[in-house]
Amino acid sequence: MAELLILVGLVVAVFVGYNIGGSSTGVAFGPAVGSRAVRKVTAGALFTVFAFLGAWTIGRKVITTMSTEIIDAAAFTPAASVGVLFFTGLALLISNLYGVPASTSMTAVAAIVGLGLATGTLNTSLMFTILSAWIVAPLVAVFTGAFIGRYLYPHLDAKLEFGRLRNPLIAIDTEGRLPRLSVNDTVSSRDLAGSALVVAIACYMGFSAGASNAANAVAPLVGNGSLDPSPAIFLAIGAISVGGFTIARRTLATVGNDITEMPILAALIVSTVGATIITVLSWLGIPASLAVSTTSCIIGLGWGRASRARTLAEIVTQSPADESAPKFTTGALKLPPVEDDRGVAASPTVGELAEGETPHQDRQHESGDSVSSIGEKDPEELSAEGLFHHAAAARVVTLWVITPIMSLVGAYALFSFLG
Template structure:
């Protein structure tokens, strides 16, 4: 009976890991796939490798935080309770996916575990408070860092990293020898190749940061119940890899073909800011939400660019100065350097409505908070009301 329960718990954990691989591969490598810098298969392979590296190294600290420190008495974690906790993690994330909103896996997992802790009076409020404080601070930091980049540095960065696409593939396979070897495409420029490498490296950084934080969401309850940590990391990473090679292909299609709404330069900036914050928090054992940090970084980047002061030229009397809002993220197409501050043309300046959709933003914020609340409340009610009847 115990073996069957353990097997059931591992299968549920693998299902969570499978969904993590499917949902995080697209944001990490979508820009690279969209720029034809890497294939979907190559993106999945890099996702699997760098997720594993992040999970095997820094990810252990987050597993320890959720599996042994968030609950004062680790004995509360049994195979049965772990299955229930993982069920609410997966179920709540499914609700977010159903409504088309990328919810926070970390917040959902912590909420489910916290529900168990509150119901059994074993929640460490000190650890919970530490995690909650960083959940507030991290998105604010992401917003302001990205905002300052958007306000003062974006045009220069965009001009530096812009990729001018040329006909044909970036990389071709040379099959003239005994073994096929990759070589630069016949029309590929050095600048284009450099930009492609940068995009792929950023994707690897995002995959690594995902591994440092997200592995705990799939395996921490079972590790807290006494299942071997190393074995669960390996199994969890295999599940993530399967998700990356299968269901992630659809998200790679979506994100890879919808780059114009988030230009390559903006995607790189957001990825770097969010990844550095997530990795930094993982080092101190804090499970961070890449989705929410990246979302606030995107908003901050757009806000920073929208609040720049522009000098408009025109009129019969020469130049006329005015303060205007400058551009949505979509104002700059990949490969086209942005105008420097003060050099924008009136026709190139989108309205504020192009930058900020209150209805969509409200729906995203609502669901990103509702999904973790759903897992927390569901877990608490289950363990507080029904626990005594089953265990």
Template structure:
């Protein structure tokens, strides 16, 4: 009876972690689509739930196996009791990040807590931990430079291709004249606008899938390592994510949807594609990747690439036929503008560069994103060092 009670407590804690994952990841995935009016909050939550489940049920198993079995040399250290403690530190550390308004990495936090258990019990697989750590360094660098090159050389062309020109009225309406209601374009919706909306929603689905491949392990791996059925835990974990997507995620959808000017729609699409591709690739080889960290460095890279790009474009400004401007200084990158050549000006002298690449804000975010996993690692290590031999 006591063991069943402990199992129930462990599952409740895992569901709480999954609930917070759903609330934290739905906004980044579908905020641009909601902000553009391409989908409702309810529709975003439904798609998040479905694609997170598909990612967790397929590729996500590889990451669950890494965290629940490969990361420790003795899977026996995972008991229901120790799993509860590990999940407690994962949830507690993530709460600290949320409190300070910094999106912390659930993957790094989860790996840190499990590593703390492994070190305390002398069961950490240092080879696997080293491989994960190497990829944690390499992946954000790849995201930064790929995004930087896109921002410096291709962003304007991409913006011209995917930009959505909003027309009055709803983007999509529901036709209920037939036996089965079906979505139809709004009365003023253009083909370009509809195509752009489909692209934005599709990117959100890709991000939801990539989140499932990596993040499902963060909620269930300790219990799976303790012997709980993986299929059952994936279904329960994804159900908890769905509850978070339909409830607390509405606030993050509001924030990201209304503040979309902070990250232009085209930039959001570029960052999402690059980050999701890297995360899915790492998840396929069993590496718990941090979408938050990769996306953050990708945003910084894209901003750096755009801020360091300058151009000379023909323009009639107060009688002058040619004016030197920077891409970052353009208040709105219109779909019809031409991609200008690369210039050589000093980035410090470029108007608008500070808005695209703020070292102070970037440093604060990166520091907090590293502090949160450290809290879970050190906390778990201290707890298991002090209590493991007496309790288990």
């Protein structure tokens, strides 16, 4: 019976890893695929490599935390491991049905906490540390995004430009006996630098995702001794890789609903900030949500961009009912479109790149003098429609809270009954 439960646990772990790969690959490489820096197959391959590096290095600390430190490892019996993975997957499925990318890490930890509460083995001091990190990390992301949006983003947008390559910067050549990487050497130095930056940050996101998420699929199996950490990492990354090459293709094709209207510069800033926060927490052995950190940064970045129309004194003294007050919106990230002599808009969004819109390749960058000063009114920027409407934001945040609670309550009820 124990062998059968272990086998079921392996199957459920693969399913969890498969779904992680499907969602994380699209999040990490959406901008790179949309701008044609890489193809979908190349994105899947690069994500697999860097997710493995993240899981094999600092990801081990997260596996240790979730398998032996949050609760006593002895509580991870084969049946308990299957139960934890089941409620993790079930809660994520419910969230996905509502179209909200829930936190895999939060949901997995919540299921483990449910087991710990039912068995009396929960490490409350460690959970206090983890919960504190879950509160601090989004706040750091919001304030970092707000600072960049208010003080740095306009200058970066005036200096940098991202276009859509006619041919991929990096591709996998499958014409020979063995697949090999091929590099497009016909692109201009400006496009080369921009595309290389897009790919580099996508790989960094893959590293961060592997470091944080591998444990979510295999920690219970490591805790009960069914797998050692190294084979567990191979299992998790193998399942994540399959998801990255299959169901992630749809995510990469649409580039995600939350990012299609976002300028690619903003997407890169958000990716970098979110991945850095999660990498630091993973290095500390704390499981945390990449989705929550990146979305918090998006909100902060949009608010910071819109808030440039007011000085800090005006923001502090403004009335809450003031209609001109800066909103938590990513629409403010989009500057009024600049058109060249052919009528082609510059500064494309990720969605426009994915749909085939190509900005004028010879457009000159705007000078820093064209950036409006802080406190200078710009009605076009303030009235831009944003992605994070209040109702949508409320739905996302609500499900971020509800999904881990469902996982925790389900696991606690089951293991209390079995106990």
